[in-house]
Amino acid sequence: MFGSTFDEFCDFNDSICSNDSGFEKTYTDSISTSTTNTPTKNESIDYGLSLTPTKDNPTRRRLFPEEFEYSIQGNFEDIKSFNEFQPHDNTSTPVKKERKPKDPNKPKRKYSNGKTRVTRCKSPTQILKIKRNRRMKANDRERNRMHMLNEALDRLRCVLPTFPEDTKLTKIETLRFAHNYIFALSQTLDALDNINSGDPPSENSSLACEQAYPLTCDKMNKDAFREIFSLPNKIEENKGDGSFRSFQGFSKPFPNGSNFLQTSEGVLINVGNVTVSVNNKGGNCITSTTGSGFFTNPSSYGDDLLQESYYQRPQPICSSYNNNYSNNEQYGSKDYFNEKNYELFKNAFENAKNGRALNNEFTNNYGGCTGQTYFYNQRYDYSNQVSFTQNNYYYDERYRHNIIYRNQGVVNAKI
């Protein structure tokens, strides 16, 4: 049907395609008369990589199974001709299987050089081919780049506390969640440093040791997770000079006005509507001000058997800010308790408590940048599209936390 070389493929393109390029379009056009470059609902092509959730598969697709490999590595020798290309390949772009062996008897092309060199004239068709080739390569690179970005996001999702199996955080939710989650843990470590050293929290850390506050624990569910970690902070104050003062992280402090409380059993750190509690005996919690939360078991439940029975308990073991959830049987049921999440939190907080790095399958090699400082309540000012300038963020020394020395061993480990 079509030639086996890329040039022949281009000739085919010339005959049936518009000047716009793209293998998807070309292939789609080759099998239908559709003029759109995106497969329509009835014409969709299954390349073996499900890109969108369907009715049959409501779960948001996982873009990159581990065995997924990109077929395009930059050279057109890799691109299949059409008669070689089959749907269900991992990539939507045709890939050539093997390079055509060179004929040793074929005379080499001769080029002139120096002043006598003659620039080969390119016909409009050849110019179009060249442009089309560049465009297709650029499209492949861009597609590949976005795939890698999505893969990185998927990896990030995998190390965040997960939700029920039928949901998947969107991209923006993933980033917000990760930001808040890391910050919550770094706050926990900050507090633990103070406890272990026996010193009260330093003033410039904005953590003031105050009166006792009841530990709050409850079962975590999907909505609570979203509420806690994924919703953007809406509490902002226009300072009148075009900049914004953001109260992210401290929108709902404890009654004493502080975001930190030390109790006889541990510490509580409030981060926005998230409260992280770390019990001296274990039993660490992440809770929301709505009364939802997640807890890890106290270390006194040391062996596996007791742990198992512990997180199957039908009722929450801790009181909550209010009783909206604590008296609700469903939030105490195992259906709302994900063992995997439990282990994630447990390990993260246990290691946070112990101040040591995790060394397991989730450990990554992303190191902190020594000397850099993290400002957690910075705000992007969309009004003038200038980012990371001090004028556009709420800048306050109290909220300045150097997390580098902590996260290299702990935060980076499991999160």
Next chain:
DNA sequence: TAGGCCATCTGGTCCT
């Protein structure tokens, strides 16, 4: 049906 989310294409810019 509108809106959200997403993948892809595309052209521009910057850098090597």
Next chain:
DNA sequence: AGGACCAGATGGCCTA
């Protein structure tokens, strides 16, 4: 020249 990055445009799918 070519690659990386970015943002706008477009269209498909799903959900409320």
